Amino acid sequence: MTEHGRNHIAYGLLAIGILFIAIGVFRGEAEVVLRQAVNICLECIGIG
Amino acid sequence: MGKIRQWGIRHLRGCVQFVVTALSNGYVAGFLHGNIYRGNTKAICLPGLNCYSCPGALGACPIGAFQAVIGNRNYHFAFYVAGFLIFVGALMGRLVCGWLCPFGWIQELLYKIPFVKKLRKLPGDKWLRYLKYVILLVFVVLLPMTVLDLVGQGSPWFCKYICPSGTLMAGFPLAVLNPAIRAGMGGLFLWKVGILVVVALLSILVYRPFCRYLCPLGAVYGLFNPISLYRFRIDEARCTKCGICQKTWKLDIPVYQKPNSVECIRCGDCKKACPHGAIYTINKKSETISVPQKPCN
Numbered sequence: 541m542t543e544h545g546r547n548h549i550a551y552g553l554l555a556i557g558i559l560f561i562a563i564g565v566f567r568g569e570a571e572v573v574l575r576q577a578v579n580i581c582l583e584c585i586g587i588g
Numbered sequence: 589m590g591k592i593r594q595w596g597i598r599h600l601r602g603c604v605q606f607v608v609t610a611l612s613n614g615y616v617a618g619f620l621h622g623n624i625y626r627g628n629t630k631a632i633c634l635p636g637l638n639c640y641s642c643p644g645a646l647g648a649c650p651i652g653a654f655q656a657v658i659g660n661r662n663y664h665f666a667f668y669v670a671g672f673l674i675f676v677g678a679l680m681g682r683l684v685c686g687w688l689c690p691f692g693w694i695q696e697l698l699y700k701i702p703f704v705k706k707l708r709k710l711p712g713d714k715w716l717r718y719l720k721y722v723i724l725l726v727f728v729v730l731l732p733m734t735v736l737d738l739v740g741q742g743s744p745w746f747c748k749y750i751c752p753s754g755t756l757m758a759g760f761p762l763a764v765l766n767p768a769i770r771a772g773m774g775g776l777f778l779w780k781v782g783i784l785v786v787v788a789l790l791s792i793l794v795y796r797p798f799c800r801y802l803c804p805l806g807a808v809y810g811l812f813n814p815i816s817l818y819r820f821r822i823d824e825a826r827c828t829k830c831g832i833c834q835k836t837w838k839l840d841i842p843v844y845q846k847p848n849s850v851e852c853i854r855c856g857d858c859k860k861a862c863p864h865g866a867i868y869t870i871n872k873k874s875e876t877i878s879v880p881q882k883p884c885n
Contacts, residue, residue, distance in 0.1 A: 543870060550815050551678075554675055554678045556671070557677075563668075564669070567663070569667060571631070572656055574648075576652070577631070577653070578624070580641050581641040582772075583747050584759070585755070586776050586779070587772045588748065
């Protein structure tokens, strides 16, 4: 594959990434992440 | 002045790793009071493996965040985190591992500890490399998505049973600083400490064993290495296939054959070591290549 071809795939994936992030925010996933992250994750620290 | 500049160039990556780790874990009050940051920046993922329960963490771990969303009864796919991983991966691939990951940096520091014999790789390296993909598929995706409790919530299986970063960056500080958390620790904590000890000891012996064999985040970013905007290219006219890049590279991959291997963490040591200046960084807006640092011999 040419370097231009690889670049085109990368640009396409960047666009998909942004689209997915926007869909995720719209669906309220960012709030789920925030809710999880602002509380001590007992599983992460080994309490369960 | 020249010596300072040379020192800076030689230690640039280490400086970046230190600054990124300090900034992404910059909530000092958390370390003083045994709690964690609760601000809105926690909704934003950090690129590297950085536990969001670390007392200083200002952002979210993408692997933990992914499990939190797909384990939530209201969602079956984590578009938000997947989009973040695709975006970062397409931009820089495993450059994150080499430059921006706190746990990767900690392993590198451990590797600097002198030992009677350092290993290039673990026995069974060829097969062990696939373990991180198994962990990604089973512990990060399938188990949190399918094994649910009574109210339909999944658990973060990777964080709970494997992640040594969480034990080191969150478990230990909180256990020391917070008596209530210390009182709740039992068998699971000992299991995770065991994994951390094994990874730490192996890190003295082998370069970045967790990144090479276990890290699901590295597995994801590695898939983007061949097409990411930041990638390497070999100038066939200059390359003599001397293999110095492979000998220098602690991950033991023939860079001259696979400059964009999924295992490459983009540390750049191979570029510095090449006596012919044959390894280039692709400019993101064109096929042109950056100017070589060393002249052709």
